[in-house]
Every structure is written in C-alpha cells, then in structure tokens.
Amino acid sequence: MPAEIVTTVHGTFGEILQGYTFGAHGFEHFLFTAPVEELRSRARLRPHDGTAERRLHVTPSDRSKALSAFEMLSAELGHGALNCTIEIESNIPVAKGYASSTADILATAQLCIRSLHPDTPDEVVQALALSVARQLEYGDYLLHPGVAACAQRSQRLLAAYRTDLRWTIVGVDEGGWVRTEEFHQERPEDLGKARVYEQLFAQLDTALRANNYVAAAEVASHSAELHNDRLPKKSLDDLWRIQNELGALGICVAHSGTLAGLIFSRHQPDHDLRVRECRSELESWGYSSDMFTLKEEQR
Numbered sequence: 389m390p391a392e393i394v395t396t397v398h399g400t401f402g403e404i405l406q407g408y409t410f411g412a413h414g415f416e417h418f419l420f421t422a423p424v425e426e427l428r429s430r431a432r433l434r435p436h437d438g439t440a441e442r443r444l445h446v447t448p449s450d451r452s453k454a455l456s457a458f459e460m461l462s463a464e465l466g467h468g469a470l471n472c473t474i475e476i477e478s479n480i481p482v483a484k485g486y487a488s489s490t491a492d493i494l495a496t497a498q499l500c501i502r503s504l505h506p507d508t509p510d511e512v513v514q515a516l517a518l519s520v521a522r523q524l525e526y527g528d529y530l531l532h533p534g535v536a537a538c539a540q541r542s543q544r545l546l547a548a549y550r551t552d553l554r555w556t557i558v559g560v561d562e563g564g565w566v567r568t569e570e571f572h573q574e575r576p577e578d579l580g581k582a583r584v585y586e587q588l589f590a591q592l593d594t595a596l597r598a599n600n601y602v603a604a605a606e607v608a609s610h611s612a613e614l615h616n617d618r619l620p621k622k623s624l625d626d627l628w629r630i631q632n633e634l635g636a637l638g639i640c641v642a643h644s645g646t647l648a649g650l651i652f653s654r655h656q657p658d659h660d661l662r663v664r665e666c667r668s669e670l671e672s673w674g675y676s677s678d679m680f681t682l683k684e685e686q687r
Contacts, residue, residue, distance in 0.1 A: 392432060392433070393432065393499060393502050393503050393506070394432045394499075395430070395431050395432075395496075395502060396429070396431075396495060397428065397429050397490075397492075397494045397495040397498075397530050398423045398425070398428050398429075398491065398530065398683055399423070399424065399427030399428065399429065399480040399486040399487045399488060399491050399530075400421050400422045400423050400424060400427070400485075400486060400487040400530070401422045401424050401427075401485075401486065401557050401559055401642070401647060401649060402422055402485045402486075402640055402641050402642030402645060402647050402649075403419045403420060403421060403422055403528070403640075403641075403642070403643055404420040404421070404422050404535065404592065404604065404607065404608045404611070404640060405419065405585075405588055405589065405592050405607055405608060405610075406418070406419040406611060406643040406644075407419075407581065407582075407584075407585030407588065407611065407614070407615075408581075408582055408585055409582050409585060409589065410577075410579055410582040410583075410586075415582065417526075417540040417541050418537060418538065418539055418540055418546065418585075419528060419537070419538060419643070420536070420537050420592055420596075421487075421529060421530065421535055421536045421537075421538070422557070422640055422682060423530065423533075423534065423535070423682070423683040424557070424680040424681060424682060424683055425680070425681040425682075425683045426479075426678075426679075426680055426681065427479060427480045427486055427491075427680070428478070428479065428480070429476060429477075429478040429480055429488070429491035429492050429495045430476070430478070430495060431454070431474060431475070431476050431477075431492070431496045431498075431499040432474075432475050432499065433470075433472045433473070433475070433503055434472060434473045434475055435471065435472050436471045436472060436473065443471065444458065444459060444462075444470050444471075444472055444473075444474070445472075445473040445474070446458075446473065446474040446476065446496075447473055447474070447475055447476065448476065451474075451476050451492050451496075453492065453493050453524050453525065454474065454476060454492040454493050454496040455474065457493045457496050457497045457500070457517075457520045457521065457524060458474055458496050458497065458499070458500045460520050460523070461497055461517075461520050462504065464516075465500075465501070465504055465505065467504055474496055474499070476492055476495070476496065478491070478492060481561075482565070483565030483566060483645070483646075484561060484565060484566075484646050484647055485566065485641075485642020485643070485644060485646060485647045486642070486647070487527065487530060489525060489527070490521065490525065490527035490528050490530055490543075491530055493520070493521045493525070493527070494517050494518075494521055494530055494531060497516070497517035497520050497521060498513055498514070498517045501513045501516055501517065514531045517531070518531070518543050518544075521543055522542050522543045522544075526540050526541050526543075527540070527543050528540070529543050529544070529545050531545075532545065532548040532685065533683065533684075533685045534548070534549055534550060534551060534683060534684040534685030534686075535548075535549045535551055535596060535682070536548045536549065537549075537589075537592075537593065547593065548685070549596040549597070550684075550685045550686060551596055551599055551684050551685070551686075552599050552601075552684065552686060553596075553599065553601040553604060553653060553655075553682055553684060554601065554653045554654035554655050554682075555601065555605070555637075555651055555652070555653055555654075555681070555682035556651075556652045556653070556654065556659065556663055556679060556680070556681060556682075557640055557649040557651055557652075557679070557680040557681075557682065558636075558649055558650045558652065558663060558666045558667055558670070558677050558678075558679055559640075559647055559648065559650075559677060559678050559679075559680055560623055560627075560648055560649065560670060560676065560678075561646050561647055561676075561678075562621060562622060562623055562646045562647070562648065563646060564646055565646060566619070566642075566644050566646060581614065584614060585614075588607050588610055588614075591603065591607050592604060592607040595607060601637065601653045601655055602653075605636075605637035605640075605651040605653075606637070606638055607638075608638045608639060608640045609631075609638040609639045611641075611643070612624065612639045612640065612641040615641065615643050618643075619643065619644065621641055623648050623675065624639070624641075624648060626670075626673055627639050627648055627649075627650055630650060630666060630669050630670065631650055633669070634650075634662050634669065635662055636651055636652055636662070636666065637651045637652060637653055637656075638651045649677075649680070650666055652666070663679065667679075
C-alpha cells in the first residue's frame, strides 16, 4: 500500500435548484449543487499492526455507508478484507442538507481505489466511486469542483459549470433533521410542477453559462418557494423580509434538509456591509447564522 493517501470531498449548502422533469421515461429528478468551501469530509487509511484481527473498521463508527462503499469496491477490485481502519474527519453536520453522507461515501470510495491501485486515472477513480455511491443512496454529484447539474437518483452528471458568481450564503439551521432517503420515498411528483421545473432548469443553465449571479440567485428563490409546500421552512417569511430590506439576491434552501439562507455576492460593492447587517438582523430575531462561500471552478 502506498504512503498515506487523503481524499477530500466538499459538502453543500442545500441546492440552488432541485426538482424534476417529465419525459419519455417518466419523472426524472435533478438538482444543481451548491458546494461550499467551509465544509469537507476527509478520508484516510490507518493500517493495524500485524497481530490485530484482520478486519476493516471505520471511525466514527456510525459512517456505515462509507464503510459499505469501501468494502464493495475492495471486493470488486479483487481484494480480501483489509486490516485497516478508515478514518473520516468531517465538519459536515448530518441530516441537515449539507450532503454529509454523499461526501463521506465519495471520499471513502476514492480512498479505496487510490490506496489499492494508485496509478488509476482520475476519470476511472471517479466513475468507480460513483458506481458504488449510486447503489447506496440518492445523492449530489460532488466530484466537480464547482456547481454541477446532476440526475439526483443516479448521481449522473448532466452539466459542470465554470463560474464567477462569488456568492456568500448567510445560512440558518431551523433545527431537527431530515432523513433524505425516507423523505424522497414519501415525495409525490406533480405534472404541473414538472413543467415549471423544466423552465427553471433552462433558466439556471443559461444564467450559469452567462455567469449571471443575479439571475441564478433568482432561480434559487423560485425553487425555495416552489418546494415550500413539501418541506416548509418556518424562517422563509423572515428571510424574504430581510432580502427586501438589505438587498440580498435570493434565497437558497436544503430541499430535503433544515437549512435556509440568503444569497449575497462579492460582486456587490457593499457586500461586506450587507452581510454584517444581515447577520445582525437575523440575530435580533433569534436566529443563529453561519457564512458559507460557494465553491467554484473558475472561468
């Protein structure tokens, strides 16, 4: 096994847009990722000494999907049980809408391949990692360094964007948690909404390709509003009010999570002042906020 390898995958602040279209194969679910710089999952292997029981472990012990991803890939690559511990170091809160589980799975799957076959080309590593991830859960496409559109239920990449939106998201967590898998099992589709989502998909694709940071934020707001009947955000009315007062560009939410946030851009000349006033206003209404920076592949 080569010298220590560490693999890293970033989490997200919900999604810019999430919905579904209707076509020849029925309803097809999609999302546009909102990866953020501040959240990440790192995975590494720690070999056991020669006398230890030959068994693969993961720490923290509750990362069972990540362990499954490693075991599945190791078996498919023709390797037996490894005498190692997978160490996952993550600052991504779970069951909130930050894509914590998907980040853990993809970081661990890539770790397996890079540890066992270090000369594997990057494209093959990513394809193999995704082949296992999609067997374990619905998820975001997190292997592009910026915003990406993907088919949610297969984690298949639809489009990868190079942008300079310079978004800052001032986010709040409404508390509690949402189990993504259970939520999507209960989620009915609607043909009327599918037509609207198809229009929003096209609008956001155009905005991202044109680097229109204002129009992209407006689509995020539409998505938040359209989805609110499925998973209501009790903070949404307050966020609309602050948006109007302080000139936020839009609202971004976790469509299967507990997060909602206001979008600003460093293209705005008074960005820092707006963000400070936004956080102060949220605090005065009893909200605790955090700041997130959209992770982008630059133009």
